Amino acid sequence: MSESSRDGVRSWSETDSARERIRSIAETLREPRSVNWISDQAEAAWGTTKEELESLVEQGRIRRVAVGDATRYEPDYTTLLFEEIRALIGDNSREALRDELAAITEEVETWRETYGVETWEELERSLADDDLSSEDLRERRDVIGFWRENEADRQLIKHALSLYSDVESARETMADAADGAAS
Structure with a gap:
């Protein structure tokens, strides 16, 4: 073993x-x-x-x-993008997506205030500051990673919300067509 x-x-x-x-x-x-x-x-x-x-x-x-x-x-990044958006819409209500978007926004606002920066790139540049302890460096590095993930998630959620009605309409159309074919 x-x-x-x-x-x-x-x-x-x-x-x-x-x-x-x-x-x-x-x-x-x-x-x-x-x-x-x-x-x-x-x-x-x-x-x-x-x-x-x-x-x-x-x-x-x-x-x-x-x-x-x-x-x-x-x-194939296009296929993977649309699959992620499709999964977000299929697995979440519109309200849940809005709540997640608000939570991401709140977290980013907290980081902006905490570190006095507007972007993760600015926070990354601050890693060169000589007065940061190793613990501060690790913390900032971790926040940079989370911030970047949040930005990617935020974009996906925004895309999903903008397409939500279209996907619902398409599902209804397909359901109606299937009902019509069955009768």
Whole structure:
């Protein structure tokens, strides 16, 4: 038994299938990567990796890009964006989305007041201040990460709210069409 298993912590290669690991990596890449790189990161066989990547390309979740003479893979960011928006709308009421948007705004306002800055970029520049303790640096670094996540979440929520009525109308139209076909 591995040391991590004895401690009750299992590695992802023990808990996720090779295909799940490949998908997880491929859909979160920040830059185009090769089959070999993804295979190494996923701790998966090259053939399995290539097969899963091609399946993800066919599904429109990732895309092939040419980098010189080499083929690389990267997420299809448009597809992933719309899936996230769709999930937000499907899993949350309009009111819940509004509440989350208000909570994010309140948290950002608190950080602005606490650190005397307007943006996370300004807070990041403050890390160079000589008078900050290591604890202050760690705290600010953590806040920068949360702030950036909040900005991304805020954009998604705004998109979801702006499309909410359209999605509801489309669902109603499809339900009416299905009822009409059934009768």
